[in-house]
Amino acid sequence: MLDERKASILRAVVEEYIQTAQPVGSGHVANAPGITVSSATVRNEMAALEGEGYLTQPHTSAGRIPTEKGYREFVDALSAPSLDRSAAQKVKSFFDQAHGEIEQMLADTTRLLAGLTDSAAVVVGPPREVARVKTVQLVSLTPSLVLFVAVMGNGSIEKRTIELGISVSEDGLHRGASLLSEALVGQPISALSLVGSAVHAEGPTEVDLVVSAVREAFRVAPLDDSDHVFVGGASQMVSAFDAVETVRSVLTILEQQLVVVTLLRDVMDRGLNVAIGSETGMQPLEQCALVVAPYTVDGEQVGTVGVLGPARMNYPQALAAVAVVGKRLGNRLSEG
Amino acid sequence: MLDERKASILRAVVEEYIQTAQPVGSGHVANAPGITVSSATVRNEMAALEGEGYLTQPHTSAGRIPTEKGYREFVDALSAPSLDRSAAQKVKSFFDQAHGEIEQMLADTTRLLAGLTDSAAVVVGPPREVARVKTVQLVSLTPSLVLFVAVMGNGSIEKRTIELGISVSEDGLHRGASLLSEALVGQPISALSLVGSAVHAEGPTEVDLVVSAVREAFRVAPLDDSDHVFVGGASQMVSAFDAVETVRSVLTILEQQLVVVTLLRDVMDRGLNVAIGSETGMQPLEQCALVVAPYTVDGEQVGTVGVLGPARMNYPQALAAVAVVGKRLGNRLSEG
DNA sequence: GTTGGCACTCGGTAGCATCGAGTGCCAGAT
DNA sequence: ATCTGGCACTCGATGCTACCGAGTGCCAAC
Numbered sequence: 001m002l003d004e005r006k007a008s009i010l011r012a013v014v015e016e017y018i019q020t021a022q023p024v025g026s027g028h029v030a031n032a033p034g035i036t037v038s039s040a041t042v043r044n045e046m047a048a049l050e051g052e053g054y055l056t057q058p059h060t061s062a063g064r065i066p067t068e069k070g071y072r073e074f075v076d077a078l079s080a081p082s083l084d085r086s087a088a089q090k091v092k093s094f095f096d097q098a099h100g101e102i103e104q105m106l107a108d109t110t111r112l113l114a115g116l117t118d119s120a121a122v123v124v125g126p127p128r129e130v131a132r133v134k135t136v137q138l139v140s141l142t143p144s145l146v147l148f149v150a151v152m153g154n155g156s157i158e159k160r161t162i163e164l165g166i167s168v169s170e171d172g173l174h175r176g177a178s179l180l181s182e183a184l185v186g187q188p189i190s191a192l193s194l195v196g197s198a199v200h201a202e203g204p205t206e207v208d209l210v211v212s213a214v215r216e217a218f219r220v221a222p223l224d225d226s227d228h229v230f231v232g233g234a235s236q237m238v239s240a241f242d243a244v245e246t247v248r249s250v251l252t253i254l255e256q257q258l259v260v261v262t263l264l265r266d267v268m269d270r271g272l273n274v275a276i277g278s279e280t281g282m283q284p285l286e287q288c289a290l291v292v293a294p295y296t297v298d299g300e301q302v303g304t305v306g307v308l309g310p311a312r313m314n315y316p317q318a319l320a321a322v323a324v325v326g327k328r329l330g331n332r333l334s335e336g
Numbered sequence: 337m338l339d340e341r342k343a344s345i346l347r348a349v350v351e352e353y354i355q356t357a358q359p360v361g362s363g364h365v366a367n368a369p370g371i372t373v374s375s376a377t378v379r380n381e382m383a384a385l386e387g388e389g390y391l392t393q394p395h396t397s398a399g400r401i402p403t404e405k406g407y408r409e410f411v412d413a414l415s416a417p418s419l420d421r422s423a424a425q426k427v428k429s430f431f432d433q434a435h436g437e438i439e440q441m442l443a444d445t446t447r448l449l450a451g452l453t454d455s456a457a458v459v460v461g462p463p464r465e466v467a468r469v470k471t472v473q474l475v476s477l478t479p480s481l482v483l484f485v486a487v488m489g490n491g492s493i494e495k496r497t498i499e500l501g502i503s504v505s506e507d508g509l510h511r512g513a514s515l516l517s518e519a520l521v522g523q524p525i526s527a528l529s530l531v532g533s534a535v536h537a538e539g540p541t542e543v544d545l546v547v548s549a550v551r552e553a554f555r556v557a558p559l560d561d562s563d564h565v566f567v568g569g570a571s572q573m574v575s576a577f578d579a580v581e582t583v584r585s586v587l588t589i590l591e592q593q594l595v596v597v598t599l600l601r602d603v604m605d606r607g608l609n610v611a612i613g614s615e616t617g618m619q620p621l622e623q624c625a626l627v628v629a630p631y632t633v634d635g636e637q638v639g640t641v642g643v644l645g646p647a648r649m650n651y652p653q654a655l656a657a658v659a660v661v662g663k664r665l666g667n668r669l670s671e672g
Numbered sequence: 673g674t675t676g677g678c679a680c681t682c683g684g685t686a687g688c689a690t691c692g693a694g695t696g697c698c699a700g701a702t
Numbered sequence: 703a704t705c706t707g708g709c710a711c712t713c714g715a716t717g718c719t720a721c722c723g724a725g726t727g728c729c730a731a732c
Contacts, residue, residue: 026695027693037706038706038707039707040707043697046695047695047696057695059712059713060696061695061712061714062693062694062713134475137471147491155477155481221435234570234587238583238587244574248575255568255570361726376676380727393725395683397680397681397683397725398725399724
């Protein structure tokens, strides 16, 4: 596609632009390491690169900045980047010291990633639908208020406050719980909708009432994945753009957890590990780039870590950080 | 303290400055409703107000802007403000339709508040220490990995993944659970540290091992309140200040959940419902103001709702919003 | 005590010249 | 045939000046 020289000129432009955020001129490129030709030659090549859509000029007589296509080419040409010593050390010690519940750890991981990359970071946990119910419990909070608690095989918990119209005996609750337990254990929680209430000649019993109240609660408000998303370092985006409007719209996106999950899933589904500008599929992220990596627990892919920054982000750094953190996070979760 | 006329001039200045974010001059004040004197008189009074520290000038020959003291006076002089019709309607319909778990509802509440006030909103849940354990459960995830689950009387759940060195029999887990249950039910979870392991002549049993592993887990990483804080609408702060640095530092604060809880608690403890600038006790919030209101469940104060915005926020609006939302939230939580 | 008038201040904006980083192109060197 | 140095040109950024106008403080008159 691009000959060797064009490629290295493009690389030099992207690298300098990432550092300075200023349009880069032929002079700078000519001085860049790895460039042995004069600025005039660089100019010719840059004009060609512009014609092919890799670079653009903010205005005549300014330097060039990479287009989306330019970043894409740059990223595709990157060979597996590795993390610098001190960053790698930081990651290691983070996971050595990590403690607390999974949720806490995932949240802390976003902070780690954000710190490593000076961008916003996102960690998405495993989708809830895949986890299997391990135990079911009904705990009475007040006479007519019951808490449904399901412990899932992966250590997460689903709970629901259930409002019963009437007060139900302890015995009724116990029998309801064992009925639910029987039907749900080993199944994903969505199996709840299949639990039928037995129809008795004498009309609905206490137990039926309990079971159908639980079923109803999950029907009205089904599980969504929004509380399995953790976002950190959003404040880093403030200085990423100079247009306040851009900043605001990006932050607004990050506040919508469901949107964030969808975004990450979507990018992963397309088999990308970097989505640049419009590749994210979200108009407000036109000027952003997203770098993602999956993490696996016991060989199974359960979640995603990602970094969101300006399109002119430090891709090598971000790619390395995401890869390493994803790997280490997976290991950490696998071991316990 | 301030005579009638000075007070109304101060009020006029604050109100206009809140609207326009521009220094306000004597001319505008003279034209404000409720002001019957000429601009010259206003000038004299404003000079006096400046002398007394209620107003300040960004530079000679500019209008005045309120100082912290000025805002304070303004707020103190406010009589219980009420919410406008459409906002009140919005709050009502929000709580009528609210569903899902408490956590979800609190998170949504921050969005409601943020929407009402165009500021960032914070909701703090009840401190975890006060809740009493209702049931205790140990669920085995893998042979040597156990999940400790405590359902609390207020419907919240504490869980902990416990790494046992060795694999423990189902029976051992059950007996451990009932031991823990016996010791903890009716107590706050901190009582865990008091659970002693019986010392047997034959050395520690399986049960002792389980119990002490649980105790150890909570000793290493004690409960903190950070996951009982919900922040919403942080993106609103982007346009609140024109100094990017200010925005960043404020957002950074909002990202630190523990800091936010402490901040709110601290303000409430001082008996304030508005903290302006340095009254917040946090240097980065110098230019902000915080408006808070408690909410009660069954007559007991369990949490706080708050709004964080620029010092020139719309206080009447914010005060009314937090009051109404706090009230309604309390009611909603009391009923189920 | 209040007010209109007045001189003064000073940030903001518009106009203008200048500067310089950058470009495209061409003619000569390799 | 390709690269390079040179050159004329472009155009945003910077700095200067003039000016406008919102606002002030003060004073004399009502």
